[in-house]
Amino acid sequence: xxxxxxxxxxxxxxxxxxxxxxxxxxxxxxxxxxxxxxxxxxxxxxxxxxxxxxxxxxxxxxxxxxxxxxxxxxxxxxxxxxxxxxxxxxxxxxxxxxxxxxxxxxxxxxxxxxxxxxxxxxxxxxxxxxxxxxxxxxxxxxxxxxxxxxxxxxxxxxxxxxxxxxxxxxxxxxxxxxxx
Amino acid sequence: xxxxxxxxxxxxxxxxxxxxxxxxxxxxxxxxxxxxxxxxxxxxxxxxxxxxxxxxxxxxxxxxxxxxxxxxxxxxxxxxxxxxxxxxxxxxxxxxxxxxxxxxxxxxxxxxxxxxxxxxxxxxxxxxxxxxxxxxxxxxxxxxxxxxxxxxxxxxxxxxxxxxxxxxxxxxxxxxxxxxxxxxxxxxxxxxxxxxxxxxxxxxxxxxxxxxxxxxxxxxxxxxxxxxxxxxxxxxxxxxxxxxxxxxxxxxxxxxxxxxxxxxxxxxxxxxxxxxxxxxxxxxxxxxxxxxxxxxxxxxxxxxxxxxxxxxxxxxxxxxxxxxxxxxxxxxxxxxxxxxxxxxxxxxxxxxxxxxxxxxxxxxxxxxxxxxxxxxxxxxxxxxxxxxxxxxxxxxxxxxxxxxxxxxxxxxxxxxxxxxxxxxxxxxxxxxxxxxxxxxxxxxxxxxxxxxxxxxxxxxxxxxxxxxxxxxxxxxxxxxxxxxxxxxxxxxxxxxxxxxxxxxxxxxxxxxxxxxxxxxxxxxxxxxxxxxxxxxxxxxxxxxxxxxxxxxxxxxxxxxxxxxxx
Ligand SMILES: Cc1cc2nc3c(=O)[nH]c(=O)nc-3n(C[C@H](O)[C@H](O)[C@H](O)COP(=O)(O)OP(=O)(O)OC[C@H]3O[C@@H](n4cnc5c(N)ncnc54)[C@H](O)[C@@H]3O)c2cc1C
Numbered sequence: 001x002x003x004x005x006x007x008x009x010x011x012x013x014x015x016x017x018x019x020x021x022x023x024x025x026x027x028x029x030x031x032x033x034x035x036x037x038x039x040x041x042x043x044x045x046x047x048x049x050x051x052x053x054x055x056x057x058x059x060x061x062x063x064x065x066x067x068x069x070x071x072x073x074x075x076x077x078x079x080x081x082x083x084x085x086x087x088x089x090x091x092x093x094x095x096x097x098x099x100x101x102x103x104x105x106x107x108x109x110x111x112x113x114x115x116x117x118x119x120x121x122x123x124x125x126x127x128x129x130x131x132x133x134x135x136x137x138x139x140x141x142x143x144x145x146x147x148x149x150x151x152x153x154x155x156x157x158x159x160x161x162x163x164x165x166x167x168x169x170x171x172x173x174x175x176x177x178x179x180x
Numbered sequence: 181x182x183x184x185x186x187x188x189x190x191x192x193x194x195x196x197x198x199x200x201x202x203x204x205x206x207x208x209x210x211x212x213x214x215x216x217x218x219x220x221x222x223x224x225x226x227x228x229x230x231x232x233x234x235x236x237x238x239x240x241x242x243x244x245x246x247x248x249x250x251x252x253x254x255x256x257x258x259x260x261x262x263x264x265x266x267x268x269x270x271x272x273x274x275x276x277x278x279x280x281x282x283x284x285x286x287x288x289x290x291x292x293x294x295x296x297x298x299x300x301x302x303x304x305x306x307x308x309x310x311x312x313x314x315x316x317x318x319x320x321x322x323x324x325x326x327x328x329x330x331x332x333x334x335x336x337x338x339x340x341x342x343x344x345x346x347x348x349x350x351x352x353x354x355x356x357x358x359x360x361x362x363x364x365x366x367x368x369x370x371x372x373x374x375x376x377x378x379x380x381x382x383x384x385x386x387x388x389x390x391x392x393x394x395x396x397x398x399x400x401x402x403x404x405x406x407x408x409x410x411x412x413x414x415x416x417x418x419x420x421x422x423x424x425x426x427x428x429x430x431x432x433x434x435x436x437x438x439x440x441x442x443x444x445x446x447x448x449x450x451x452x453x454x455x456x457x458x459x460x461x462x463x464x465x466x467x468x469x470x471x472x473x474x475x476x477x478x479x480x481x482x483x484x485x486x487x488x489x490x491x492x493x494x495x496x497x498x499x500x501x502x503x504x505x506x507x508x509x510x511x512x513x514x515x516x517x518x519x520x521x522x523x524x525x526x527x528x529x530x531x532x533x534x535x536x537x538x539x540x541x542x543x544x545x546x547x548x549x550x551x552x553x554x555x556x557x558x559x560x561x562x563x564x565x566x567x568x569x570x571x572x573x574x575x576x577x578x579x580x581x582x583x584x585x586x587x588x589x590x591x592x593x594x595x596x597x598x599x600x601x602x603x604x605x606x607x608x609x610x611x612x613x614x615x616x617x618x619x620x621x622x623x624x625x626x627x628x629x630x631x632x633x634x635x636x637x638x639x640x641x642x643x644x645x646x647x648x649x650x651x652x653x654x655x656x657x658x659x660x661x662x663x664x665x666x667x668x669x670x671x672x673x674x675x676x677x678x679x680x681x682x683x684x685x686x687x688x689x690x691x692x693x694x695x696x697x698x699x700x701x702x703x704x705x706x707x708x709x710x711x712x713x714x715x716x717x718x719x720x721x722x723x724x725x726x727x728x729x730x731x732x733x734x735x736x737x738x739x740x741x742x743x744x745x746x
Contacts, residue, residue, distance in 0.1 A: 054585050064238055077246040115582045151578060155589065156237050164590065165574055166538065169235060170408045174541035176365030180534055180595060 033076040035084040042091060046071055048107040049094075050150040052114045061159045071149040083141075090142025093135045094121075118143055189215040189440070190741065192462050192477040194447045194492065196220075197294020198723055199710040199730045200483035201429030202337070206734035208438040212741075215475055216430075216439060217464060219446040219484075220290035223269075223297065225427040229416030231265045239264045255285045258675055261298050266414040269297050279619045281634035285674035286487065292443060293426040294485060295677070296723075298414040301390040301422050301542065303343055303724040304565075305334050305354045309553050310718035313607075317552075317561050320515060320610045321686040323715045324696035327354065333728035341423040341727070342399055344407075344543070345388035353385070353548040353720075359394040361386045362409075362541035367532050367570035367598045372545070374659040381553065382655070384568055387546035390423040390724075402428050409540035422542065442475075444468055446626050450480055450505055450706060452498040459505070459706045465626045479705050479737050479746055483730065486516075486711035487616055490682040491631045493708070494618050506683075506693050506700040514615040515684055516635055517717045519676040520564070520606030522669050523645045525652045527661035529570065529598040536572050536595055544569030547602070549719045551647065560643035564606040565719035566652070572598045600661055604648040607719050608673075609640055610681050635673045678722050680714035698733035705746050709733045 029037040038046075047068035063070070075087050094117075098106045102113055109117070121143045125136035154160055161167035189212075193203045196218035207214040222228070236242060243263045250257040253273040262270050271288035278286055289295040308327045315322040331354070338357045345358035364372065364386055372384035391407040392399055399420075407421030420427035433439040444467040451474060453460045461476035482489045490513050496505035504512045544567060551563030575596045577588040614636065618629035649666045656664050673679070686692025689701035698713050700706045709730035711722060740746035 053581055054589075055583055057583075057586060059586075059590070065240075073240055074242075074244070077248075078241055078244045079247055080251075081247075111582065118581055147581070151585075151589070152242065155576065156242055158235065158237055160589075161236065164576075167236075168539065170410060171539035172408050174362045174409060174537065174539040176363035176368070176537050177535050178538050180536050 033072050035076045035081055036072060036088050038072070038088065038091075042095070043068060043072070045095060045106060046091070046146065049114075049118075049146055050153075052106075052111065053118065053147050054150050054154055056154070059159060061154065061157050063153060063157050067150055067153050070153045071146060074149045074152075075145060086138045087142055087145060089135065090138035090140070093139045094142055097139065187461075187473075187475050189213045189475065189477040191215070191479045191481065191737070192217065192475055193481045193483055194462060195294065195482070195484040195488070195710070196292045196425065196430065196441065196443075197289070197483065197485060197710075198296035198299070198425050199485075199726045200294070200481070201296070201425030201433070202727050202730040203481040203483055203709065203734045204433045204439060205429045206731055207738065208433040208436040210735075210738045211436075212438060212738065214433070214439050215477065216433070216441045217445045217447055217462060217475070218292050218441065218443045219467060220292065220443065222441070222443045223291045223293050223416070223426055225416070225420070225431060226418060228426075229418065230268070232412070232415045232418050234265065234415075255674075256287065258285055258671070259287045259677070261300075261414050263414075265412065266298055269293075269414070276624060277622075278630050279622055279632040281632055282636050283672035284633040284635050285672050286633065286679075287674065287677045288485070288488075292430060292441070293424055296424040297416055297426060299424075299723065300721075301413065302546075302721040303338075303341075303388050303390050304546070304548070304720040305356055306330075306718050306720055306725055307352050307354050309352055309549075310716070310720070313562060313718065314716045317556065319561065320716050321684065321688070321691045324685050324687050324692075329696070330725070330728050330732060333732040334724065336731055337724065337727045340398060340402075340428070341390050341724075342392045342396075342404075343388055343724075344391045344393040346386045348383065348385045350383060350385070350548060352550075352553055356388070358388070359392065359396075362393065362543065364545055365537050365570055366535045367529055367572075367600065368545045368568065370529075370532065371568060371570065371600070371655075371659050375547075375655055378658045379550075379655065382547065382550045384545050384547055387543040387567065389543040391542045392419075392421055402432060404428070407542060409542055411540050411542055413542070445473075446628070447484065447492055448472070448626065448628055449492060449496040450482070451476075452496065452500060452505060452703065454499050457500070459703055465628075467626075470626065478741055479707070481730075481734065481737075482706065482708045482712075483710045486679045486682065486714075487631060487633070489708055489710055489712040490516075490616050491618065491628075493683060494616075495628060501702070505706065506702040508702055509690055509693075511612075511684070511691070512693060513617050513682045514612045515610035516614045516616060516679060516681040517608045517610040517714075518635065518673045518680065519678040519717060519719070520608050520637065520641045520644060521603060521676040522637075522641075522671055523604035523606075523648045524601065524667045524669065525603075525649065525656065526599065526601040526665050526667075527656050528663040529600055529659070529661050531660065532598060533595075549607075551651075558643075558647060560640045560647065561609060562607040562640075562644075563719065564604045564644060564648055566602045566604055566648070568600070568602045570598050570600045572596060600656070602652055604645065605676075605719050605721075606641060606644045606648070607717055609638070610684070610716060611638070616682060633674075635679075637673065678711070678717065680711040680717045680722060683708045683712040684715045685713050686715060697736045698729055699736075707733050707737055 050067040314320040404420030445464040448463045451461045494504040547566045549563040575593040619632040622630040683693045685694040
């Protein structure tokens with residue numbers, strides 16, 4: 001259901017892109033995340049970023065929704081509007097930072113550079129201009145939240161819970177003293 | 181709508197929750213034509229538990245309440261059980277507004293089953309140390325009953341409900357009719373022994389809970405199966421593994437053929453006939469059409485849960501009772517009390533590293549009240565019970581980024597040390613200044629005056645919190661626990677979901693509303709058997725006592741009707 005909704009969003013947006021090919025600078029906002037108003041490139045970017053933060057490799061992880069959809073559900077639906085705005089500002093700042101530093105879109109960067117860019121936000125900024133400091137902080141909160149929800153999507157999956165967290169839907173019994 | 185005889189019954193029960201379910205079952209079992217009135221929708225066992233088979237990863241927000249709902253409904257969002265999986269069973273702040281003269285988190289469930297769907301299923305009996313409290317310590321009024329009056333009704337209820345427990349042989353917490361207990365884990369047992377060795381009259385026991393751990397004929401007849409320890413009971417259980425009214429009392433009463441259940445029926449008031457000098461029926465408003473209808477019966481049981489029961493009685497005015505039904509003494513709505521749940525303590529246990537637990541269970545450990553039992557020994561009155569649980573989860577390494585993160589997360593990282601915790605369940609003293617009444621101007625969507633709530637902590641509660649911190653810090657230190665953290669949540673009354681009183685029982689019509697049979701002193705065919713009847717609140721989770729009082733009062737009423745006295 002959620003996946004279908006996301007697909008529909010993308011179709012709506014790409015249809016828009018076909019009708020208005022000149023609007024490439026500002027693709028139409030993605031429906032469904034009304035507090036974020038992302039465009040389809042940004043939506044895709046979140047997925048790319050999440051996969052760089054936490055590559056799933058061959059792990060048989062099946063989830064009801066793709067990771068970018070989960071992240072955006074959590075941000076859009078479960079965070080105060082202020083924080084949603086900050087998230088979007090951080091996201092856009094991050095995309096610009098990639099262009100600025102590596103003259104590339106994030107997805108085309110090498111893995112090393114992607115992670116280096118991500119990690120550079122662990123540092124305090126040297127900027128003093130309050131506006132730039134504020135963008136830097138938005139980017140920090142953007143990367144923190146994206147990592148947090150990426151990890152939650154992964155550790156809350158059927159695969160991870162069953163294989164790494166001893167999850168049982170029907171335990172039936174309890175043993176209070178089991179050797180580790 | 182229908183012919184008049186459809187509106188006449190032997191008994192009317194207001195509220196299809198845990199206690200109303202009991203009243204209905206007793207009446208129907210004894211052949212009385214019974215009308216059960218419920219303001220909410222029907223929730224049919226199995227059919228209406230939409231989330232019960234969902235896995236955690238299947239929830240869109242993995243359990244979290246969306247921000248928009250949380251912001252519009254701050255009160256209900258503070259309830260620990262109000263999560264994405266069971267939010268449809270709770271009343272939102274915006275659904276049925278009330279006035280908070282003082283902050284009060286009123287947690288409600290308006291549907292067939294009431295709050296019994298979402299409750300935490302902890303059940304303990306009272307002892308005479310509880311019933312004797314007001315008389316001994318000089319507060320409220322003396323309870324008109326003692327343990328011997330209710331003992332057989334505790335048995336009666338427990339047999340039907342199914343209660344898992346150990347026979348602890350404690351005078352402070354009488355044993356019941358128990359099904360087998362799950363394990364206390366190795367650290368809980370260690371703490372149990374540490375407390376036994378270091379303190380007199382303090383006991384760490386297994387927390388008795390309303391779960392089927394053994395099959396018996398009576399549970400088969402209800403169509404229930406054994407508890408699978410899923411611990412997502414608040415969604416409703418497809419096994420009927422825990423007790424709620426929907427899987428037990430309601431279908432049981434329906435099977436007799438004597439039950440008429442009317443849902444979406446908001447009770448406005450009880451009709452008092454000045455000429456006949458008795459209550460003759462109940463006035464309801466249809467939740468959807470807003471149409472008013474009246475139903476009539478010989479006996480009326482009010483089981484709308486504590487505060488709504490107060491509201492209905494306050495709104496039941498007549499020439500004879502201008503201030504609310506049975507309210508000659510002006511005490512209706514007063515002396516409301518609750519449980520003080522503000523204090524928590526957590527710590528780490530570095531020992532027993534060689535052990536872990538597996539599987540699940542629906543309860544943990546419990547520490548019955550140990551303060552001021554045999555005599556007054558502290559600066560505050562009464563005391564507190566507490567929960568205790570120990571657990572240990574797998575360590576997960578969240579460090580790094582990229583493949584390093586994937587590898588860290590999936591690497592075997594062993595177990596964290598044990599963490600332990602307790603929460604206080606303190607007895608509060610009923611006071612005239614803790615009250616509810618009807619708001620003078622604000623009305624709800626049915627034109628019924630909104631309930632105004634004015635309930636607060638007092639100095640006795642503050643002292644008790646300090647004592648809990650001191651005593652539990654000491655108990656934890658003696659057990660060698662480290663990293664001990666105490667926390668006063670400062671939460672408002674109500675979040676304990678154990679509000680009681682306002683229509684208290686007592687010997688004397690001048691100082692109480694109900695007699696020892698939960699019967700209104702001034703209106704003998706009306707009974708109040710939910711939490712509103714409670715003269716004092718003790719420390720035990722109260723619902724078992726509400727159920728036992730209800731079964732007892734219902735059978736008294738049945739006898740009375742047979743003899744023509746009611
Ligand atoms: C999360 C949670 C955990 C809990 N844990 C425990 C626990 O561990 N142990 C314990 O003992 N108790 C616990 N409780 C409390 C317990 O659920 C209640 O004490 C119990 O359900 C009370 O039964 P009742 O019949 O009085 O009220 P309810 O079960 O709430 O039923 C009252 C019914 O009356 C209906 N009603 C109200 N007003 C009207 C009206 N005007 N007209 C018609 N119908 C009306 C309501 O819709 C409702 O269905 C918990 C509660 C919650 C929510």
